[in-house]
Amino acid sequence: MEFPQKLHPLLNNKMKRRYLWILILPLAMGSCGNKSSEMKAESASVQELALEDASVDNMQKLGSNADRSNAPVNNNLETSIPNTVKIIKRGNISLESKKITESKKNLDALLKNFNAYYEQETTNNSNDFTSYNLTIRVPVNSFDNLLTALESGQDKLTEKNISAEDVSIQYYDISSRLKSKRAYLERYQAMVSSAKNVKDLLEIQEQIRQLQEEIDSNEGILRNLSNQVNYSTLTVNLFEYQANLPMGSNSFWVKIKDSLIFGWNMIQTIVLGIIGLWPIWIVAIVAIAIIRKLRRKRKASLQQRQND
DSSP states (O other): OOOOTTHHHHHHHHHHHHHHHHHHHHHHHHHHHHHHHHHHHHHHHHHHHHHHHHHHHHHHTTTTTTTSTTSOOOHHHHHTSOOOOOEEEEEEEEEEOSSHHHHHHHHHHHHHHTTOEEEEEEEEEOSSEEEEEEEEEEEGGGHHHHHHHHHTSSSEEEEEEEEEEEOHHHHHHHHHHHHHHHHHHHHHHHHSTTOOSHHHHHHHHHHHHHHHHHHHHHHHHHHHHHHHHHEEEEEEEEEEEGGGSOSSHHHHHHHHHHHHHHHHHHHHHHHHHHHHTHHHHHHHHHHHHHHHHHHHHHHHHHHHHHHO
């Protein structure tokens, strides 16, 4: 089939346009791909810059945000903390003794056997009552054994109060914060050499100072908790009444002793009272002297009249 010659130019133009579109489409698709890849690259670079800025901001705020949950922490530090229970034990008992001197010696021997010691000791001694108020620190492993030994002794248990406080959460929380702050302190100390100017150096040193103060404070709290956990506190009230003494000769001699003491105290009171009236005695002596002098004068005048 042959086309007229007038249609040949039109066909040639249409064919050329088709060929051009076929060539343009791949180029357009390639350019779109390049633009999308460029956009992806730009977005990736923007994200990287944002992450870098965020990391810089976090490093600048490490000192003030050390305790916040969104601050960067070292995960290895948390896994290194042992999962053991921390309990503080305290106790308060009262013991009534018939021979308080022997009871105190026995208690001293018990403390040596259990590696315990007196933190505080107070004594009260009167005519009818003697007591020891003792604060004992004992290793936590020996706390129950010491209580059993005191309860099974010769003294009578009149009061007992035992308490246990679980401080595991507080202990491990402070320990974790302490390790995190030490890690931040190391980072700041490493940043000192890379400070660009004096202002940055002063800011880094200020953050180091604040972190060091917080670390010292947390270490003190942690030492106090560890001491209370490792050594339990037991308060012992050891006392003796005179009524606990046996009846018979011992009580009779005790009464004689008390009577003698009472008489001696009365004599002291009377003597001190007499001495305390010394102004009255002086006035009385002067009055007596004046009266005697007047009487002598009267006698002398009477004898003179009789002689006259």
